[in-house]
Amino acid sequence: MGRKVKVAVISGVCAAMLCGAGYGMYNVASALGGVGGAGGSSAPQVKTGPPDRDEVAETTKAFFAAWTQNQPAQAATYTNFPEEAKQLLTAYGDDAHITDVRITPGKAEGTTVPFKVTAKVSYGEKSEPIGYTSQLTVVRGVTSHRPLVDWAPSVVYPRLEKGDTLTIESAATPQVEAVDRNGKVLTREKYPSLGPILDELRQRYGDKAGGQGGVELVIRHQDPTGGDAAADTTLMTLVKGRTGKLRTTLSATAQAAAESAVARYANSSVVAVKPSTGEILAVANHRDDGFDAALLGELAPGSTMKIVSAATLIDHGLTTANGPAPCPPSAVWQSQTFNNLANMAPNENATLAESFARSCNTAFVKFADDVRPDWLTNEAGQRFGIGRNDWKIGVPSFDGRVPAPGGPDTAAGLIGQGQVQMSPLNMASVTATAMTGVFRQPVIVPLSLDGRTPATARGLSASTSRQLREMMNRTARSGTAQGVMAGLSGVIGAKTGSAEVDSQTKSNSWFTGYRNDVAAAAVTEDGGHGIDASGPIVARVLRSMG
Incomplete structure (x- = not known):
């Protein structure tokens, strides 16, 4: 779509976790130094096999604490792909301007932990709430033998895939209201299969449908083959533009x-x-x-x-x-x-x-x-x-x-x-x-x-x-x-x-x-x-x- 908007990052990120099953409240500072992170003073004990319950709990706690404090480099150290994790977690706060992050862990099932995220997406003086659920799995590091978060972009946001990132954009192409051959509105909520197609139609024809672009939180896709990437996926509109109407050949x-x-x-x-x-x-x-x-x-x-x-x-x-x-x-x-x-x-x-x-x-x-x-x-x-x-x-x-x-x-x-x-x-x-x-x-x-x-x-x-x-x-x-x-x-x-x-x-x-x-x-x-x-x-x- 369009260029990334330059905005100031809002401070005041949440410094405490919400209560979660089996976790309770905890001190962020102590959590950051608790599981083989930078604050550890003794060498971790070498273990083999899947992480046990305590290791899952402590690793998850430390990862969440760094994430909620907007410390992407620190959070990345608790994952098995720290460079990829650092890049996406940095974009989460700096490019997507997602702040005031609060995470509520759910009950662990083995080494998998579900969790709920609530936060704010900010643009200038305007902010909108965002909430979603995701999950992570803790694995044993191949060489370090440490318990680590098995990294995948979907940990940060469930619709992210490899190569994707989050960012705020001023939309060069306006939103479009796609309609079928008889004028009936087509939405991804009612017709889920059309989601990627509606994104492509907007990218290609938004400027021909009579609309005007706004400011949005989007998933930016990257084509791993080096070809044309898929159209950005809009997650939230922060500043509304004017929606154009695009007639398709589809039949509702x-x-x-x-x-x-x-x-x-x-x-x-x-x-x-x-x-x-x-x-x-x-x-x-x-x-x-x-x-x-x-x-x-x-x-x-x-x-x-x-x-x-x-x-x-x-x-x-x-x-x-x-x-x-x-x-x-x-x-x-x-x-x-x-x-x-x-x-x-x-x-x-x-x-x-x-x-x-x-x-x-x-x-x-x-x-x-x-x-x-x-x-x-x-x-x-x-x-x-x-x-x-x-x-x-x-x-x-x-x-x-x-x-x-x-x-x-x-x-x-x-x-x-x-x-x-x-x-x-x-x-x-x-x-x-x-x-x-x-x-x-x-x-x-x-x-x-x-x-x-x-x-x-x-x-x-x-x-x-x-x-x-x-x-x-x-x-x-x-x-x-x-x-x-x-x-x-x-x-x-x-x-x-x-x-x-x-x-x-x-x-x-x-x-x-x-x-x-x-x-x-x-x-x-x-x-x-x-x-x-x-x-x-x-x-x-x-x-x-x-």
């Missing part, structure tokens, strides 16, 4: 359904788009790490990739929807053996439509001898707009990756494994292109807002698009997606998928489908088959749109 109805759907399955993400326009209707994630996998995920899409593979086979004249695509029990290509799902009956007389609807891996692998390494790459890029790194949807996104490596990955790529990677956004777009025959780059804010030039692609011939719709409809009506899509009226189609991951006990669950003018795709990591987790997510979103 679809977003609510998406949020509710992913909440049922851990590590799940979903995106819905409008095929006739490319407008993004919903983006939702349910992940412990907070990562926006819906737009930025890079995962093997499994058999949902067979939409692109089938188009490749048709466009190069290798077969048609009603043409041959035998489904043997296994297939070997360049010494690599590929199998089908358990209990799938082989069919040497199967058509492409049947093998597609049953999600027969071996039928697609058998075409690897006839498919040149660059065909799938070119089909994805030239027909579906995938993998060219030129999408401009309005916020950061991953555009898919379909390399042409040759070797065993040629066969693996045809079934969405190997080096092929997609996000739910990519697969929702692939489904929209298959349905309409036209590639329309997804957008979350109108292109006219900042004159963005969208990515383009040739799209599909009328014949190829028709055949893909027929195969996807068959999959939804009588194939692997039948159970999930049952009861959905209108024009429907779907494709299931599962992608094996070496480190997981179950495959990643993928599902993509459309109903009338809505296409949606979802992934659930470690979710099993497509119908197990991601399928119900997509069906719920499609059902919400009437």
Whole structure:
């Protein structure tokens, strides 16, 4: 956002701790010298194993005492990463101007201590209260053998991650009130998945939405890869600016359904788009790490990739929807053996439509001898707009990756494994292109807002698009997606998928489908088959749109 405000640090920091379970009141000065800190007069006894109850209590007491006295260097000595701790704790007082810190420890559970923080955030003569809960864990120092706070930024504030810091800024970009396509206000409180997206929209379009910046306490993010950091996250407004209004393509109805759907399955993400326009209707994630996998995920899409593979086979004249695509029990290509799902009956007389609807891996692998390494790459890029790194949807996104490596990955790529990677956004777009025959780059804010030039692609011939719709409809009506899509009226189609991951006990669950003018795709990591987790997510979103 903008420049950091220079303000005077308010003195009078709290010099005593509040009572906490098992801690009571204590003298700050004695606490600071009590646990191997600068005031210790004798060498610490060498111990091994996890810290005991007394060590946890004394280490926590000393760390909290230094923190509340705004002594970041001293507090850092009670952690196992003192340089990182000193830097953030210094910013806490000097840059974020958080003063009058009081900490109430809770009851320790083993070596973990929960606690509550109350303080003030100051700007000039203005101050606002702030309160939150966090926790810390005490560990044994590897070389010192001292009990130490296991350092993480979240100790200081629970929403901080590695590389983050706290600061007060005069906002160069005003706050925005994002609204959906019908003018309904979208907030992170009601739609938690939109939090990072709303931050990005403000950073990019705040100055175009008619607002005026204020002064705020923010989390400033740092990109560890050296690229563009994520937009600052506002925690508190100290001096109000004027909020602008920003219209998005999102649908509050679809977003609510998406949020509710992913909440049922851990590590799940979903995106819905409008095929006739490319407008993004919903983006939702349910992940412990907070990562926006819906737009930025890079995962093997499994058999949902067979939409692109089938188009490749048709466009190069290798077969048609009603043409041959035998489904043997296994297939070997360049010494690599590929199998089908358990209990799938082989069919040497199967058509492409049947093998597609049953999600027969071996039928697609058998075409690897006839498919040149660059065909799938070119089909994805030239027909579906995938993998060219030129999408401009309005916020950061991953555009898919379909390399042409040759070797065993040629066969693996045809079934969405190997080096092929997609996000739910990519697969929702692939489904929209298959349905309409036209590639329309997804957008979350109108292109006219900042004159963005969208990515383009040739799209599909009328014949190829028709055949893909027929195969996807068959999959939804009588194939692997039948159970999930049952009861959905209108024009429907779907494709299931599962992608094996070496480190997981179950495959990643993928599902993509459309109903009338809505296409949606979802992934659930470690979710099993497509119908197990991601399928119900997509069906719920499609059902919400009437």
